[in-house]
Amino acid sequence: MEIDGRDLKILALLQDDCRIPNAELAQRVGMSASACWRRVRALEEAGVIEKYSAQISPAGIGFDFHAIVHVHLTRHDPDRLGEFIRAVENCPDVQECYATTGQADYHLKVMCRDLEAYNHFLEKFLFRLPAVASAQTNLVLRTIKNDPSLAR
Template structure:
């Protein structure tokens, strides 16, 4: 299921907007009847296009007021070192995203904690102790200007090139 048609993209856009919709609501939005709609959603789940469903939680309302973007460099890029680092990052709940990057940093991670004291503890008790970490450059986020979770899906065959769904 590599090629998504207009109906698939419309279904994905609707699910990204509100994943709690009924099959009937999704079908209406995508211009399908209920059974084909349900089958398409199930096929996209099976194919891994839809990886899961989740609730979006306001981080500040649950006490995670500090967001830090940290650039991390490793001593060397030996396969075992990289695997150990990435496994440790994947297991650490305070690291909510991690990207292997080009440029000055080997990785950029996003860390959520209640306050600066907890971030300092996280650095000393966790991040600095990871095998191979040689340098960490932290940037405290002052304000999230945009933190979108929806992917910018384009409708295949739309009249306007690059037309995106909102």
């Protein structure tokens, strides 16, 4: 699917407020409501719009502990690697996971209620995975920028 200027405007508006009524979205983009609705559906079907969600304040629901964890694997055995990936995908404490180049094999964004919950995450989850050799934790002291917007 080729993305044009109107698509980018639709995406930017939806990223800003995914609950915007279709009639208002259409008016702001300069399209008819039915044409706008068809365009949004096409963006959804093409996988450009993956899902709609609410952005929640972690502190607002008691998640005051935020860390970036650099994970080193013992080796890249396909079975152990698959087990690691499945476990991380299913762990609610892990918000994001990236396979990267550099010293660490994976980088995890982990959010917990407090230090005790994070210690539980390490001892009962991460260090029990056979593929994990070690992990280094960097505590997030404050967030400078958190903007998931792509369409600008």
